[in-house]
Structure formats: structure tokens, C-alpha cells
Amino acid sequence: MIKLCHDIAFLIVVKVIALNVLFGQIIDTFASLRDDKAAIDDDIKNKCFICSITKMQFEKHSEGGMERHIKKDHNMWDYVYYIVHLKSKPTSDLTGTESYILENFIEREIIWIPRMKALCLEGIDLGGDEPSDNNDIEYRFLFMKWNKHIKSIEKSVDTLLEKITKKELEEEEK
Numbered sequence: 001m002i003k004l005c006h007d008i009a010f011l012i013v014v015k016v017i018a019l020n021v022l023f024g025q026i027i028d029t030f031a032s033l034r035d036d037k038a039a040i041d042d043d044i045k046n047k048c049f050i051c052s053i054t055k056m057q058f059e060k061h062s063e064g065g066m067e068r069h070i071k072k073d074h075n076m077w078d079y080v081y082y083i084v085h086l087k088s089k090p091t092s093d094l095t096g097t098e099s100y101i102l103e104n105f106i107e108r109e110i111i112w113i114p115r116m117k118a119l120c121l122e123g124i125d126l127g128g129d130e131p132s133d134n135n136d137i138e139y140r141f142l143f144m145k146w147n148k149h150i151k152s153i154e155k156s157v158d159t160l161l162e163k164i165t166k167k168e169l170e171e172e173e174k
């Protein structure tokens, strides 16, 4: 009887410890995910997606601030559409600049992206916002995001083309 009680008590203690360790890890993981998300949200709100210049710099030095800059100068969707355009254009029709950008894009080089540069801030000293190694990580992340967008757009274009071809064939049969 004593042995049974001892075994049950031991099992309960081990399970409580194991569960606490597990819950601790789950809570830590959630906290870390929340921190990462907060950092990404802060980046989205306060930095240009293309050039990584902070909102503060635009508000200080540029008319229309960051709102105008991310809509007119560095609209990320313009970049995505441009890459889709380059990928769908026959290689022989590409201009020198276009093939340069496409080659770099395929090689995952970001040299063609205006990094810490914006025409509306030309000649303005951006202080300590010089490119750093951290920006490499940011740009790799940006590149992965773009690739995802581009692939989904390409998929949509392919589906649309398929539908159009099917419809054309159906109409021809009629």
C-alpha cells in the first residue's frame, strides 16, 4: 500500500514537473513569437519596405512624409509587378537594365534595390542610418517575401491564362 502511494505520488510529481517545463517552453515560445511580430510590425509601420529609411527621416525632410514616399516613390507593389513583368517578358526583348535586374533577382542579389537611398532625401545626411549587416538580414527577408508574392501572382496569371485559353477553345468549338 505504501509502495502504491509512493508510486502515485512520484508519478504526480514527475507529471507536474514535466507539464510545468512544457508549459514554460510554450509560454516562452509565444513570448518570443510576440516579440518578433512586434519588431516586424514596428518595421512595417516605421520603415520604408524598399529603402529601409525610417518614417522619422521622411517626416523631417520630405514633403508628404512617409505616406507619400511609400505610395509614389517606393511602392513595393510596383517592384513586385516589375519583376513579374521581367519574368514574363521574352529574354530576347529585355533591355540591358532589365536583364541586369532580372539576373540579380534570380541570383538573389539586392544590389539593384535602392538601399538607404530615396530621391526625395537626396543630399540629406541620414545620420546613423547607414547600411549595416542587419540590413542584409532585412533584405534577405524582404527578398523571400517578394518571391512569395511573385509566385502567387504568377500562379494567378497562369490560372487566368488557362481559363482564357479554355474559353477560347470552347467558343471555337461552338
Ligand SMILES: [Zn+2]
Pocket: 048, 049, 050, 051, 052, 053, 069, 074, 117, 118
Ligand atoms: Zn523608400
